[in-house]
Amino acid sequence: MSNEIQTLSTRRHADLTDRQGHAVSGATQEALAFYEDAVTAFNLYRGDPIALADSAIEAAPEFAMPHILKAHLFALATEPEATAEARSFIDHAKTLQMTDRERSHLAALDRLVDGNWTHAALALDTHSMHYPRDIVALQSGHLMDFYRANARDLRDRVARALPSWSEDCPGYSVVLGMHAFGLEECGDYAHAEETGNRAIERQPLDCWAHHAVAHVMEMQGRAEDGIDWMQAREPYWSGDDNFFKVHNWWHKALYHLDLGQIEEVLALYDGPIREEKSGVVLDLVDASALLWRLHVSGHDVGDRWAEVAATWDQHADGRLYPFNDWHAAMAYLGAGRMDQVDRLLNTYRASLVDASETARWARETGTDLIEGFAAFWKNDHEAAAARLHRARYIVNSFGGSHAQRDIIDWTLNEAALRGGLTDLAQALANERLALKPHSPVNRSFLKRAKAA
Numbered sequence: 001m002s003n004e005i006q007t008l009s010t011r012r013h014a015d016l017t018d019r020q021g022h023a024v025s026g027a028t029q030e031a032l033a034f035y036e037d038a039v040t041a042f043n044l045y046r047g048d049p050i051a052l053a054d055s056a057i058e059a060a061p062e063f064a065m066p067h068i069l070k071a072h073l074f075a076l077a078t079e080p081e082a083t084a085e086a087r088s089f090i091d092h093a094k095t096l097q098m099t100d101r102e103r104s105h106l107a108a109l110d111r112l113v114d115g116n117w118t119h120a121a122l123a124l125d126t127h128s129m130h131y132p133r134d135i136v137a138l139q140s141g142h143l144m145d146f147y148r149a150n151a152r153d154l155r156d157r158v159a160r161a162l163p164s165w166s167e168d169c170p171g172y173s174v175v176l177g178m179h180a181f182g183l184e185e186c187g188d189y190a191h192a193e194e195t196g197n198r199a200i201e202r203q204p205l206d207c208w209a210h211h212a213v214a215h216v217m218e219m220q221g222r223a224e225d226g227i228d229w230m231q232a233r234e235p236y237w238s239g240d241d242n243f244f245k246v247h248n249w250w251h252k253a254l255y256h257l258d259l260g261q262i263e264e265v266l267a268l269y270d271g272p273i274r275e276e277k278s279g280v281v282l283d284l285v286d287a288s289a290l291l292w293r294l295h296v297s298g299h300d301v302g303d304r305w306a307e308v309a310a311t312w313d314q315h316a317d318g319r320l321y322p323f324n325d326w327h328a329a330m331a332y333l334g335a336g337r338m339d340q341v342d343r344l345l346n347t348y349r350a351s352l353v354d355a356s357e358t359a360r361w362a363r364e365t366g367t368d369l370i371e372g373f374a375a376f377w378k379n380d381h382e383a384a385a386a387r388l389h390r391a392r393y394i395v396n397s398f399g400g401s402h403a404q405r406d407i408i409d410w411t412l413n414e415a416a417l418r419g420g421l422t423d424l425a426q427a428l429a430n431e432r433l434a435l436k437p438h439s440p441v442n443r444s445f446l447k448r449a450k451a452a
Contacts, residue, residue: 155182177209305334318347322366381419
């Protein structure tokens with residue numbers, strides 16, 4: 001009788017599916033409930049998906065997907081220790097019984113932790129063609145596209161899957177939010193804003209959809225609209241349990257910066273952006289980028305650099321992800337720690353035998369970015385302009401969003417102005433104004449170039 005009960009229990013567990021209808025290996029009803037809560041936390045960037053995944057594993061140690069979800073979360077953190085943890089989760093998951101779908105996750109993750117972001121993203125492209133409603137694979141692939149700055153796949157990965165979704169499928173609003181961001185990065189601003197608003201109507205707590213609309217307003221130079229947008233929806237995105245809150249505060253600060261409202265920018269920096277001294281890489285990137293924009297705009301940020309630079313020490317290894325290293329270099333320059341800038345550059349130069357994609361990014365573009373910013377800091381504006389003009393075309397290579405990468409062109413334009421490269425300065429100002437004709441910063445660039 002006990003064997004019959006055990007067989008029946010195993011069958012019940014084998015028949016369990018996630019909310020989108022995929023079979024899950026090794027699950028129990030209790031563990032599956034924890035896992036689904038973890039996925040929702042990941043989808044909305046709210047709460048603690050790691051703790052929830054751990055609860056699922058505790059309830060059913062042989063349940064494969066919580067281990068796989070943790071591997072995704074740690075591998076996407078772009079932090080050295082987290083990547084090492086992701087490797088251990090992957091290795092353990094391989095010892096469990098899995099479906100073909102679950103094994104397909106691990107094939108992509110193997111590539112990711114080896115520093116081959118494009119191979120990992122392409123593996124999840126294929127995965128999502130087979131399993132278009134696998135929301136963990138879709139979101140992880142979307143983030144890989146973000147980290148490798150592939151605007152087309154940010155849009156098209158989700159567009160390929162959307163026809164397999166419907167209004168009544170759990171997670172549909174989250175998929176709409178991802179699509180909104182991909183549309184924005186491809187310059188389809190009206191469609192992006194409309195899609196982002198549709199997502200938020202269905203799930204007001206969706207930080208990514210809110211963030212997609214914030215990007216639309218940033219890219220269109222609608223600073224006043226952006227401030228109103230952030231303030232009207234602040235209760236939905238600024239809670240303590242919101243992983244994305246600092247990045248959304250950063251977006252609000254950019255609107256104020258474009259309007260020349262420096263007191264508001266510094267108040268946001270000293271308040272919600274850095275008051276908690278977060279060690280999360282995403283938050284450090286925002287801190288470095290905002291301080292650098294203030295510096296380039298001619299504003300003294302005092303000793304704020306030192307705290308950010310010290311926090312970068314635990315992450316900037318020169319090996320994992322050059323976008324992070326470059327932002328760490330900004331802080332090191334501000335803090336007067338040129339030895340750490342040299343350390344990063346020397347690590348890049350020593351990586352000739354490393355065949356990973358991230359090592360190639362570092363050699364081909366990361367070196368120019370760090371050397372260009374270092375030259376700008378030292379007032380060698382001609383050298384800065386030469387390196388940054390060469391490095392600015394990193395789209396479809398690595399490094400976040402158009403809004404984040406705009407710091408390259410901003411610094412290049414300022415280097416051209418300060419270095420007396422007036423033809424370059426005017427050409428760059430014209431280029432920026434063609435995209436954002438109402439931006440006070442861009443109008444100032446052109447006015448100064450003409451005056452020169």
